[in-house]
Amino acid sequence: MNIEHIRSFLEVAATGNFHRAGEHLHVTQSTVSARVQALEHRIGQPLFTRGRGGVALTTAGRRFHRYAVATVRAWEQGRQETALPEGFRASIALGTQVSLWERLVLKWIPWMRSALPDVALRLEADYSPSQMQKLADGLLDIGVMYMPRHIPGLAVETLLVEKLVLVSTRPCKVAPDWVADYVFVDWGEDFLVQHRQAFADMETPAVSVGLGAMGLQHILASGGSGYFPLRAVQPLLKDKRLYRVTKAPVFKRPAYMVYSADPSDQKLLDQALAGLRHVAREAADG
Amino acid sequence: MNIEHIRSFLEVAATGNFHRAGEHLHVTQSTVSARVQALEHRIGQPLFTRGRGGVALTTAGRRFHRYAVATVRAWEQGRQETALPEGFRASIALGTQVSLWERLVLKWIPWMRSALPDVALRLEADYSPSQMQKLADGLLDIGVMYMPRHIPGLAVETLLVEKLVLVSTRPCKVAPDWVADYVFVDWGEDFLVQHRQAFADMETPAVSVGLGAMGLQHILASGGSGYFPLRAVQPLLKDKRLYRVTKAPVFKRPAYMVYSADPSDQKLLDQALAGLRHVAREAADG
DNA sequence: CATATTGATCGAAAAATTCGATCGATATGG
DNA sequence: CCATATCGATCGAATTTTTCGATCAATATG
Known part of the structure; x- marks a missing residue:
């Protein structure tokens, strides 16, 4: 089943009109009709009552509506979160503790932007335990924190x-x-x-x-x-x-940086880590 | 984007192997490959690192994973909830208060099964306020309860x-x-x-x-x-x-039944209501 | 070094999607 | 009562997407 079909269903439910739904979706009315019919056929129930001045949801349609919203939203959000911003080649996700944000990460950002301008940065400031979990799950590429736990598969390196x-x-x-x-x-x-x-x-x-x-x-x-x-x-x-x-x-x-011992893009990670080491040297107490 | 593609992504992530994923999905390896590539192209990021003995998720892939699960689950659940059981023509959703369940609904079920054997029944016992909301939202076709609120668009009829x-x-x-x-x-x-x-x-x-x-x-x-x-x-x-x-x-x-004044299938609703009136007469105090 | 396993790729066949035109039904206004 | 407008369904043709089977290149295994 195609998500565009579900989106069309939602648009028809919202407008109550196949033509208008088609306009909003930039397709013809017959396409919307075909999509809704395909969806109805897949579910095995009519979702709209086609009548006089437009359409209305059937009981089944109303029941399905919330799931349709959830489906489209989940997909859309996943795409958003995962996709690269326009014009970027790759991305690095870094999580840090608030106290290390100013001290290190704030200076690392411009370093990265100039060293690797085509790499998007995804930054989050969070507390250590959840961050270690995200690193272990591979949801973050780099963690910067005091007192990391040691987890197999993750490398820990003293930063400053x-x-x-x-x-x-x-x-x-x-x-x-x-x-x-x-x-x-x-x-x-x-x-x-x-x-x-x-x-x-x-x-x-x-x-x-x-x-x-x-x-x-x-x-x-x-x-x-x-x-x-x-x-x-x-x-x-x-x-x-x-x-x-x-x-x-x-x-x-000591503050540490934590990263995967076996990253999917070793070269990119190495460059990002080099940047962190660099800003850490500059920020050193002396 | 097709939900089968997302399902394929999940299967590959689970098995770590395009061939096995294909077997589980009853398609060939090249189909799985094409689906994953389409998904990666749509997202604009590689989701797997293809290597030596199989594949592993990239950071992006891991990030996307939870949304993929959410998307597939939402669609699957929606289809389940909305679809008709095999061999049925239509369905009626009825909500009732627990105290009226035994008295009326329990007797209504066999009546419906014999009068309309090709109509699936969806029953829930709940408390009145949420039930009125579900009726108003069209998530239920019939409500059986004491003390209904009056809501425009809903008809209320004394049952017994x-x-x-x-x-x-x-x-x-x-x-x-x-x-x-x-x-x-x-x-x-x-x-x-x-x-x-x-x-x-x-x-x-x-x-x-x-x-x-x-x-x-x-x-x-x-x-x-x-x-x-x-x-x-x-x-x-x-x-x-x-x-x-x-x-x-x-x-x-008095106990009442509540139903839409403008149902999507008037004839079906009328038959179901007739059944309720019938079992109510039989259950009357005398 | 032969062999097995991995995913990618290619071309052809099949399936689906889409569009534009048209149809029939229904409502609106004179 | 009829002309007109609006609505969704339908049809056929063109297009796009999807799928399959075969094959390839790369990488492990014995």
């Missing part, structure tokens, strides 16, 4: 290593007054482990924050200290709005 | 009038000791209004029940009185397990 440094709103060289104004920011499981090792005797901080940007806003507004990516606080250190606690340990937080 | 009579587990001629052992059964809005008019000074009964069968079970188990359909309690009256309170008012509870 962020340095998390302790900063405070007051100048001080040693670890600050814990508990009082320290803000614990959850930078993920790796950080948690390192943090616990370094500050084994530390009591539970009064404030702990799940999202980095929130923690930074908090200490800037209310004063305090906490671990933040060097890159993110560097301008604030220059402005003397924050001070680095130089004696405190520095933690490392 | 149930008599609700007061019965008690103890013999008594007059209204029983209210409140103490009377069970109020909610037989719908009409009943509520009549009941309130007849027993204006009645206090709120101790027990009120939403479903008729539950109320009947309750008074049979624990003793008491309440309104029930004459038809339902008649055998219990004969067995002297219940006694009718003859002086109490009798309430009427």
Whole structure:
């Protein structure tokens, strides 16, 4: 069965008129008639009552209508999602965590556009678990994230290593007054482990924050200290709005890129990965 | 685009082999090849990597896969739902409330099977509001229910009038000791209004029940009185397990059938309605 | 190196789709 | 009552698409 036939059925149902349906579909009335008849024959039921001033759906036609909509929509959407934009040769689908978006992907886009102008880019910012699934299912070509799971068939490569440094709103060289104004920011499981090792005797901080940007806003507004990516606080250190606690340990937080070990277009993937490595070098903390 | 093409894509994706896919679809390998190529051309992307020992989905192919499944399923299901069973000329879709199922529809089915053996029956038991919507949408041909809403384009016809009579587990001629052992059964809005008019000074009964069968079970188990359909309690009256309170008012509870005022097959509908009227007469309280 | 398996390709045959013209039925207006 | 307009069905011819069988080239297997 042809999807054009189903689309014709929907158009006739909408207009109630074979001629008008034909116009909308850019075919003749006899074509519409033939299509609807083919559909009716395939289903084995009349879908329209042909009468006086046009047509109306039969009970069977109305029953079929919702499935017709679903069928056409599923096909149309699948085509849309899968097809390449006009004038492109291939496409790369990349998923990333929001926090790595600005830092890496935003710079990778122009790199790709100039290096491979005929490759369309499909980008999504999502959270890590669903992204790993999409990579495993082959729905994404590249994932950029902290803390990937290891899955067979997927290669994981360190892209850059962020340095998390302790900063405070007051100048001080040693670890600050814990508990009082320290803000614990959850930078993920790796950080948690390192943090616990370094500050084994530390009591539970009064404030702990799940999202980095929130923690930074908090200490800037209310004063305090906490671990933040060097890159993110560097301008604030220059402005003397924050001070680095130089004696405190520095933690490392690596970001990875994940990709298929056996891609359908090895060459294309290699180029895209090279671009990511390039922007990662440029974005390195130094 | 042809749905067989999409089905072929799915079969190839499942088997990883054009030959085997062809066998499953009862076509030759070259047909499968042509179909997949047509699909790829229509989408503008290769969906498989053809290689050494078979084929594998590309990223695009994997992306398309779920939509392919959705498309085929929607069409297949629509055809299933809409098509007539083998050897039937037409079909009638009837929806009813559960409580009227046994009373009417169960007897209507054999009537229809013998009167119109080449008409398929589609039956669903549902609750009134969604049923009226389905009737209005033309998804049902006939609805059988208490308390239909009136909707333009739908005809409503009284099918039978149930008599609700007061019965008690103890013999008594007059209204029983209210409140103490009377069970109020909610037989719908009409009943509520009549009941309130007849027993204006009645206090709120101790027990009120939403479903008729539950109320009947309750008074049979624990003793008491309440309104029930004459038809339902008649055998219990004969067995002297219940006694009718003859002086109490009798309430009427009409059941209706609802159908399109302008059906696509008037003659067929008329015959089905005649059948319903017939079984309703037989089921009348007398 | 022979052999088997894979998907692509080609040409011919078959099937389907499409179009334009026309038909019959029905409604509208004078 | 009749001329006219509108509607969908139908027909035949032209076109396009689909299918098949045979064959080819590439790649594994023993």
